[in-house]
Amino acid sequence: MQAGNTNTDEVSGTPKDSINIVKDNNNIYINNNKPIDPYFGSTTTEFKKQYEKIFKKPCYLNNFQLQKLAEIPVLIPNFNELIPVLLQKFSKVSFNFDGEVKKPGLRWLIEEGNWADVLSGKFDEEEAEAAEVQQDDLPDSAYDL
Numbered sequence: 001m002q003a004g005n006t007n008t009d010e011v012s013g014t015p016k017d018s019i020n021i022v023k024d025n026n027n028i029y030i031n032n033n034k035p036i037d038p039y040f041g042s043t044t045t046e047f048k049k050q051y052e053k054i055f056k057k058p059c060y061l062n063n064f065q066l067q068k069l070a071e072i073p074v075l076i077p078n079f080n081e082l083i084p085v086l087l088q089k090f091s092k093v094s095f096n097f098d099g100e101v102k103k104p105g106l107r108w109l110i111e112e113g114n115w116a117d118v119l120s121g122k123f124d125e126e127e128a129e130a131a132e133v134q135q136d137d138l139p140d141s142a143y144d145l
Contacts, residue, residue, distance in 0.1 A: 039066060041070055042080060043069055043070060043072065043073050043079060043080055043083075044061070044066060044069060044070070046080045046083050047059065047061075047069060047083050047087075048061075050083050050084050050087050051087055054084075054087045054088060054091055055087075055091065059106075061106065061110075064111060065106060065107070065110045065111055068110050068111055068113075069110055072115065082119060085119065086115060086118055086119050089118050089119065089121070089123070089124065090104075090109055090115075090118050092123075092124070093118060093123045
């Protein structure tokens with residue numbers, strides 16, 4: 001007597017082939033079927049290099065940040081070229097909390113997904129100041145319903 005799940009005649013392919021198919025279907029293998037290494041990949045290396053160049057201090061990323069950083073080039077293939085622009089804009093982002101100016105950290109940028117907003121210019125100082133000035137210059141009649 002043979003167990004019901006041990007019928008080897010019905011199993012198609014080797015376990016290795018099955019694993020590769022699953023990985024290919026989940027888009028784990030991209031860029032010529034090479035897996036992305038979040039610790040030593042080109043995106044991580046370029047990000048750390050540009051961070052140290054702009055902020056003049058070492059870049060320390062936790063495991064979750066490295067994973068998120070490795071996911072971005074899947075969405076934007078030319079992300080490595082945009083890293084200097086992203087970090088330049090990020091270096092100028094600050095928030096005013098009750099009169100105290102605070103700078104966001106890498107957690108805010110990478111983990112919370114604000115990198116797209118920073119790249120798109122949502123936090124550019126010039127645009128924010130222009131919007132403030134434009135709103136202040138409106139006459140009182142502009143607020144009538």
